[in-house]
Amino acid sequence: MLNGKHIILGVTGGIAAYKAAELTSLLAKERATVEVIMTAAATQFVAPLTFATLSRNDVHIDQFAPFSSSPRHISLADRADLFILAPATANTLAKLARGIADNLLTSTLLAASTPLVVAPAMNNKMWEHPATRENLATLRARGVEVIEPTVGRLACGVNAVGRMAEPADILQRLKLRVES
Ligand SMILES: Cc1cc2nc3c(=O)[nH]c(=O)nc-3n(C[C@H](O)[C@H](O)[C@H](O)COP(=O)(O)O)c2cc1C
Numbered sequence: 001m002l003n004g005k006h007i008i009l010g011v012t013g014g015i016a017a018y019k020a021a022e023l024t025s026l027l028a029k030e031r032a033t034v035e036v037i038m039t040a041a042a043t044q045f046v047a048p049l050t051f052a053t054l055s056r057n058d059v060h061i062d063q064f065a066p067f068s069s070s071p072r073h074i075s076l077a078d079r080a081d082l083f084i085l086a087p088a089t090a091n092t093l094a095k096l097a098r099g100i101a102d103n104l105l106t107s108t109l110l111a112a113s114t115p116l117v118v119a120p121a122m123n124n125k126m127w128e129h130p131a132t133r134e135n136l137a138t139l140r141a142r143g144v145e146v147i148e149p150t151v152g153r154l155a156c157g158v159n160a161v162g163r164m165a166e167p168a169d170i171l172q173r174l175k176l177r178v179e180s
Helices: 017-029 048-055 072-079 090-098 104-111 124-128 130-141 167-179
Strands: 006-011 033-038 082-088 116-120 150-153 159-163
Touching (some): 006 048, 017 048, 033 072, 033 104, 072 104, 090 104, 116 167, 124 130
Antiparallel strands (some): 150 159
């Protein structure tokens, strides 16, 4: 189903970034072409080399890196069949809801017209904050598919809602999205 699909995986700065490494591996096993875009914050959690190795592709971070044909955020957006943001931080979701394009990931998100699936992960209070609720409602109204976080032990030590969905479950949702 995902065989031959070009998938852009956006990784943002949360502890669940380690789970995005597993998702990359699962997508590669499905023979999808995976290109990873990381925010600067995401590189604090997992090394870009991990994603480059698992995806067998370059990892994109720098908006202003030299390019050969068109700017990176445009060429990445143009070649995507599907965009997945996992983990999606409260910060990047807020930027996306408002159309802010201040790094390579948010610029590419704004330039992409492909289906977008987001898998948020954050502290329960961040998840329940009215700003986050509002941002997610805005994104849903635009057709963005939100894979809800689950209840479990969070990085801050509490047992509450905010854990990113498991990579295998995200994979299933992506398959359904491609099918529909
Ligand atoms: C240890 C640690 C864990 C964090 N985990 C999360 C998280 O799970 N979700 C989240 O929204 N922000 C989290 N943050 C805060 C983000 O890293 C911060 O908002 C950052 O600006 C996000 O940038 P980005 O959206 O460009 O990746 C965490 C920060 C630290 C230091």
